[in-house]
């Protein structure tokens with residue numbers, strides 16, 4: 001009998017609205033299990049501090065029996081953190097439990113998370129155990145774990161494919177043995193929101209002592225329903241949700257923490273459920289994870305992707321300029337992000353006019369029409385039109401040949417532990433050439449100094465970022481710079497297979513915009 005059928009025999013669940021759901025973060029355990037995401041103890045410790053600042057209730061720091069470094073990571077995190085409960089995963093085996101207990105010793109509050117498969121498929125093929133054997137193994141493990149940490153969570157692995165009546169038996173025994181959190185994971189991401197709602201409702205009605213424990217959900221995203229399923233479990237009374245930053249985790253990942261939290265927050269009147277999450281830390285925490293794992297966040301990722309609050313379409317941009325609520329259901333600042341109106345082939349006159357004005361140009365409608373036409377033609381050739389392009393178009397310059405300066409030579413060299421040097425030649429559109437050389441702390445620093453000397457203008461860098469455009473042998477670096485000059489902010493970008501060259505293009509695009517505003521640069525160039 002399915003959970004839904006069994007539920008038909010019982011009255012419908014009482015309303016479960018209102019309250020607080022605990023956020024159990026498993027980025028450092030299930031998250032790092034996925035290929036490409038493993039973290040060493042230093043990376044884990046950095047992430048753990050960020051997760052503590054984010055306000056998660058429980059941090060699953062690792063699986064101490066997995067490796068000596070993971071043992072050390074759990075131990076260091078247990079020692080370092082004050083607020084969250086620190087949790088370690090263990091199989092129902094004495095060795096795992098003892099090592100989890102030892103790793104967690106320094107924790108203010110410790111939890112061992114035991115798991116054992118309960119579904120027929122796993123019982124028969126993976127464990128080779130009967131139902132009774134599964135219960136006995138779980139009970140003995142829970143008792144042992146309860147003696148070496150503050151609290152025990154028990155997970156019935158593959159719970160959503162387990163017979164609901166057997167799951168109740170397992171959970172009854174787990175409570176008697178001392179578990180205080182019962183997790184029903186959708187280990188393989190198979191279930192639908194209606195089914196998980198029914199199962200949690202059924203468990204809460206039928207497990208003996210259900211009112212004394214916290215029910216937890218742990219959903220995987222194989223069918224793209226991890227977040228929806230987690231929310232459905234919460235609606236049915238789960239008061240702990242297991243999730244990961246950026247939704248990383250086994251195969252397609254776990255429920256994304258930022259999505260669960262922002263769904264509860266944004267649809268508060270619907271869920272009436274609080275968390276302790278400091279939502280403005282979501283974006284920085286997501287970026288830190290991307291940095292320590294080297295795995296970028298997909299642009300279209302909900303809440304934390306580059307496009308989550310970016311608008312390129314003219315109709316949307318126009319709406320956003322009138323009222324941001326037209327196309328944004330959350331305030332980006334609530335998650336630590338910002339709105340951006342990106343100019344591209346889908347943009348319209350309203351957004352273009354605004355950007356042209358922001359860049360310091362005053363154009364009448366006729367001039368704007370001309371710029372708009374050229375902008376569309378350029379946007380058809382380029383995926384994104386940058387501020388440099390708009391600035392050039394508004395100045396009546398062809399952005400693809402926007403000078404006045406261009407590189408005719410650039411050479412940099414660096415030595416391990418010994419600084420770097422750059423030599424370059426710049427040619428001005430009026431025919432001047434300027435050669436310069438400089439030394440610096442690294443090749444980029446040296447190149448920047450040489451450009452400053454050659455053009456006679458200094459810029460102060462505020463932000464510098466290089467990201468990969470493609471992977472593999474033909475990988476290109478995309479350099480973006482933000483710099484200040486004379487009280488104004490300039491952004492420049494460049495793309496090349498050589499990241500120094502990409503950065504040099506970005507520097508020169510900024511210098512050229514300054515030069516177009518202050519043509520004295522060409523006239524006063526010291527060298528020729």
Ligand SMILES: CC(=O)SCCNC(=O)CCNC(=O)[C@H](O)C(C)(C)COP(=O)(O)OP(=O)(O)OC[C@H]1O[C@@H](n2cnc3c(N)ncnc32)[C@H](O)[C@@H]1OP(=O)(O)O
Pocket residue numbers: 030033063065066067090091092093115116117126127157187250
């Ligand atoms: C759903 C999940 O995410 S579960 C967590 C999965 N995470 C990981 O596996 C990451 C870390 N794992 C590891 O480093 C290794 O698998 C280790 C160190 C834990 C174990 O390695 P090994 O001892 O070589 O065993 P291996 O991984 O090959 O096989 C798993 C063994 O654990 C047993 N096992 C699996 N789950 C459980 C459990 N919950 N309780 C008790 N035993 C279990 C299996 O039956 C198998 O036993 P066997 O060696 O007697 O046949």
Ligand SMILES: CC(C)C(=O)C(=O)O
Pocket residue numbers: 030115155157158183185186187188218220
């Ligand atoms: C260890 C358990 C909770 C797990 O990760 C799963 O079942 O997906």
Ligand SMILES: [Mg+2]
Pocket residue numbers: 030185187218220250
């Ligand atoms: Mg999992």
